[in-house]
Amino acid sequence: MKRIALFALLLMIAVTCLGLAPAFADETAPAAATAAAATTDAPAADATAAAAAPEAPKVDTGDTAFIIISAALVLLMTPGLAMFYGGMVRKKNVLSTMMHSFIIICLVSVLWVLYGYSLAFGPDVNGIIGSLDWAMLNNVGAEPNADYAATIPHSVFSMFQLMFAVITAALISGAYAERMKFSFFLVFTAVWISVIYFPLAHWVWGLHGWIRDLGALDFAGGTVVHISSGVSGLVLAILLGKRRGLGSTPMPPHQLPLTVLGAGLLWFGWFGFNAGSALGANGLAGSAFVTTNTAAAAAAMSWIIAEWVRQGKPTVLGAASGAVAGLVAITPAAGFVTPGSSIVIGLIAGVLCYFAVILKPRLGYDDALDAFGIHGVGGTFGAIATGIFATTAVNPAGADGLFYSGTSELLVKQLIAVGASYAFAAIGTLVIYTIVNAIFKARVTADDEETGLDITQHGEEGYPDFAVQAGGLSSVTYTGASTSSSVVHSH
Template sequence: MNGADTAFVLISAALVMLMTPGLAFFYGGMVRVKSALNMLMMSFVSLGIVTVLWVLFGYSLAFGDDAGAGLLGDLGHIGFKGIGPETLTGGKEGIPVFAFALFQLMFAVITPALMSGALADRVKFSAWALFITLWVSVVYFPVAHWVWQADGWLFKLKVIDFAGGTAVHINAGIGALAAVLVVGKRIGFKKDPMRPHSLPLVVLGTGLLWFGWFGFNAGSALAANGTAANMAMNTQVATGAAMLGWLAYERIRHGAFTTLGAASGAVAGLVAITPSGAAVNAFGALLIGVVAGAVCSWAVSLKFRFGFDDSLDVVGVHLVGGVIGTLLVGLLATDGVGGATQLGRQAAGAFSVMAYSFTVSWLLAKLVDKTIGFRATEDDEVGGIDQAFHAETAYDLTGVGAVARSAAPAPQRPAGTPEQAGPDQAGTPQNKKVDV
């Protein structure tokens, strides 16, 4: 066993695990107060559901011996059958299979969580839990086998996807679009303001994602080596460039540099460099980042043009960013790899995953909708799905005004002095509602 590589992969797995709570904060700050907890839970619950499925059959379907045609692994490792603490990957010097399985588990956890942002504010929590159970089983596990297992058909086609541009981001982005088309628009879409309730939470989530993404990308080398170092450097370069690309576009288009734009641009860069970072140099990473930032900033507006309610821009950032990174590696890959042939391979990988994931995701969303119902009731959606599904609220705002008033001493007036005009007489409404 190579101890240094094993330690590196275990640390990388922990970093990728942190990305899911980071994503929860990123998405949670972007929604309104009444659904903040639900948004956190839609990401967080994936840590439980997918972990159990991974042990039962997920690892075997994704990384078991090929069951035929490079489409799916067999069931030879159900419950990690045949794998022990000393079972190693590679040749004489490898890492424990459990270290690799743990690292890949965290990829499987965050992929369906990415989809949750597209459905914010309007789906039943139980329906979401059922949907991601079905989705990772029928969509994610097979696609991971295609892309990363040596017998997978996209692997054999020599499609470059170092850390998940197709299996994670394109897969989640197009799957989210399919689910959105089944579930429908939020009440008040394009009419009511639906601004983020906490941009500080969004920035916190972005920071955790950025931090964890070094494990996501560099850890995919599965060794503490030069490839990991190159991938880590390119991750930073592309992310910074994408942030600037997004900000430049929105300054030209909308006249402002927004905090939400900076956070979204950073995530777009992280997405785009994921498949390509190990195959390009630093200048290639700069170009990928700038293009991803600007194009994704433009792409998020498409939901208003085409009328699909992708609540938190999963399609515009993850699908579009994943496609950009996957295709550009065909043009920018170094060491003689890039060119028309590689671009064709990359396109085949991207669009085959899109076709499969969209079709199956739409069917699964329809199945959930027709059986237990995917959409929350109108009353629950308007009143707030935090209270409806979790019996909690993100912030306890009750009594805040009363506490402040009771802390101040009551004014004393001389005996016989008439009372001053109160708020009603002064024309200020006593029961004015405040939208929080």
Template sequence: MASAAITLAAEAPKLSAANTGFMLICSALVLLMTPGLAFFYGGMVRVKSTLNMLMMSFISIGIVTILWVVYGFSLAFGTDKGGLIGWTSGWVGLSDIGTADLWDGYTIPILAFMVFQMMFAVITPALISGALADRVKFSAWALFVALWATIVYFPVAHWVWGAGGWAFELGVIDFAGGTAVHINAGAAALGVILVIGKRVGFKKDPMRPHSLPLVMLGAGLLWFGWFGFNAGSWLGNDDGVGSLMFVNTQVATAAAMLAWLAYEKIRHGAFTTLGAASGAVAGLVAITPSGGAVSPIGAIAVGAIAGLLCAMAVGLKYKFGYDDSLDVVGVHLVGGVVGSLLIGLFASGKGQSEVQGLFYGGGLDQFWKQCAGVFAVLGYSLVASAILAFLLDKTIGMRVSEDDEIAGIDQAEHAETAYDFSGAGGGAARTSVTAAVGGESKKVDA
């Protein structure tokens, strides 16, 4: 029989139960990061602000989840409109998405991708809250979250990850959120605190963390959940890139923690638990955009550089006078910038793409692309967030009263306190109880 060239049509992707299950697990891990962030921030504030800090993260879960289903997913990942925003009317309320519809050439359902990205959208505004500790009305914060997610996060997510988004088309690399999540949140935090001002007693009163064990618990939950955040962003692991990202996440985080602690020891004379937790988060932030593009040795470099620079950056608030309560600018903005730009130097060409950085013979082409993405997101988020904060402050007011701030925002905004000391200490606390004495009801001290 004569041979003949036969062209076979490319086989359409089929749903993979393994990849789908993996993505659902990763989505749950990313959701866990928001309560982890709540504990991390909650331990870093004074006792009187603990519950407020927890609630500022938890409310983001409620608000952003609903917005994402109603229109956020469509704005971020719908059909491109001019490189700036997406929109697919059938995705509003997820109305026209079938349970078996696959996501854009992948082997997972659209709904699995949607819920994974939902968790990114949830945690990003929650990150901002750490900069605003002790002084923001809860109602104003909730409205800010809704507006910021709509005006800032959803469009920026489209720029970076949406098909047709200008940064995506330019070739800006952001594996899991260095620009869209961390630079975005860090710049927003800076914009808001420049509008609302400093806490009462900033640079005068001690504002030490009230529970370092809670900080370490939160950092541990973040580290654990971050594997879903990072490795899941490859949407499957058929070619091993997700495994590379998993390894690099661990390696960079360890390097950053050690670098931060070394800086602390040299600069301040001690290895602190707060430094260990903050250094780990700095490493997680920096490897988020770069982990799919660098080798494990490159990840060590990225983590160590980020740990050192973020440790140095957290002190800038005292030099320049902006009150970034829990170092969101120093860790997330600086860490996101460092991790994103270092792709232009350390990209190996053997991970998510063949792009090579300067140290691997690729020149500075990718570095300039990274600069474009970094500074566009930084500038847009900074300005838009400052405008939103200004408008809210001039209408409903962003800050609690000075008396409420001094007395404690937990009691003023939530009518609760984190800890009940009324029965502690034996004789130190005295309460009145009613007891029957000689047939009469009398009040006695117990």
């Protein structure tokens, strides 16, 4: 009876939110109009001024400060991800797992300045890629670029977008945790970010990118960030094969408090991710802030209820994973949907991603930390949900989805964007892996995997054994590597 009551409660909340969604939209419309009026600060009587040619883009200090802070928040997500992932692996692999996220910040930051920003957002070439006109951030300076953000310096916009590239590459690492050579990781990541992420970002967000011109909506990265990383992670997990001992050796998370801390930092940073994508300190940013927090909370609740019903107990790992699933799902929709719709999106995302994770063993692949189960599945659902729940009452620059327009026009566009992202990420990852693996073998040896990647790849331990001698703590002697097979992620 308890399980039936929990499911009934979940269903009641979802139905209530669906019923109230139009009301939320009606309430949002005047608020959006008020925000627009406040932004322009132009009385209705000034018709002549309104009809005049628009002024040249001008830096707004408030918007600039907001986006700089948002960029810093998004950067913080990657160390947060390192903790989230690091706590879920065996202790002999915690440093190598965290190293993936940390070094990606360094690698992608350099590539972004060299040519990445230009390829992703530079002058369009046939809707597919940007030119190299902005390589080395040439002509990307203190003045705004009205095509992307008319009130912040072009350089600040560039750095904000860099942080999305960083977190995307880091997300993939959850799929291949505990078995990839560091040398292969470095080369693969450099090629993947250049060949997959930069073009896909141009398709979706670049001026005249073909998905952008199609009219598909992606507020902060459902296709660009989450589908690309999740699908690529799935392909890598299949190509690498399962971790040795999976299914016979227990592999639960070695330190859940670290994972929960990482999830908290991800949630915190996600406000910069989604609210910052309004590219200004305005009403739209506030709306995205509300929907982001609400969807995360709803998804955490639905995940733990689902596992409570199925497994008999709600887990801390489930709550953390559910919150991340909600954050993923709301990302493409954050600036286009009402708070009521965000609850529905979160509730569905939590249950959907939970079942995607628990079905993994039956499907026979080893996505170690559920890059696909959470980011691939959650991002796919979020992109589709945008086509259902988007409303111009929240964002006049968007479009009305199926729920508000009664037509499937936007939904079809969202499905095209999802399909293109899947195909591009999957095929591209397969080709890149095949080429790089022929030069740098992707997988560590059986002995190295048994010893642990911290020692074999980096010569360090996250938790070295030590003995305190007569001299006290000032006389610490390390007793060498621990080869215990302590345990990894398992939902």
